């Protein structure tokens with residue numbers, strides 16, 4: 001099986017789009033990620049999966065905290081920015097939740113402390129203990145088949 005076949009197959013699984021942020025020595029770093037899942041209700045845990053070459057990896061290891069920002073349908077540009085797909089640097093404003101940097105206008109902001117980290121293949125899975133959540137009444141951005149979509153109701 002080649003990489004393209006694997007990615008094409010995994011791309012059929014429609015997901016939301018998140019921007020993971022962390023902060024180290026006063027510098028905020030963000031990264032677009034769709035490998036995000038709810039893990040446990042009691043205690044409240046989530047998981048993210050970060051590639052071994054991602055710059056955010058060591059920052060999360062050191063800061064021991066991250067936030068997950070579930071993007072709204074009107075925030076596709078932020079996904080491109082934090083995936084490094086817009087080349088000219090953009091100024092992005094951050095709010096705070098539980099003292100951690102979050103993206104204004106996201107559907108959901110989730111503040112986490114790293115509970116455990118597991119290296120699996122070329123990614124590291126971080127289990128996050130949820131310390132706070134902020135919710136907005138907005139529709140989420142969707143990613144499927146390598147493309148961004150908006151939800152349409154089935155009547």
Ligand code: FAD
Pocket residue numbers: 017028029030031032033034035036049050051053054055056057079081082083084085086089090091092143
């Ligand atoms: P960089 O590539 O340096 O940073 C990413 C971009 O964010 C850069 O352009 C940088 O300028 C910008 N940026 C960072 N901080 C700030 C700031 N404070 N203000 C303004 N701009 C800033 N990779 C994974 O490992 N796991 C995933 O689950 C995952 N899911 C993805 C889902 C989608 C839909 C897409 C498009 C990509 C996904 N990626 C995922 C790939 C990942 O987003 C890119 O490889 C990303 O470029 C890696 O980021 P980095 O930490 O190496 O840092």
Ligand code: NAD
Pocket residue numbers: 006007008010011034035049050051083145146147
């Ligand atoms: P794509 O066709 O590369 O991705 C489709 C699906 O394949 C993704 O949703 C994900 O489930 C999986 N996938 C892709 N790259 C992966 C990787 N390195 N490790 C594990 N799973 C991976 O979609 P695209 O629009 O071409 O993606 C843009 C860029 O973002 C690519 O460079 C891609 O590798 C990267 N990306 C990485 C991850 C990840 O590391 N988990 C997830 C999504 C996208």
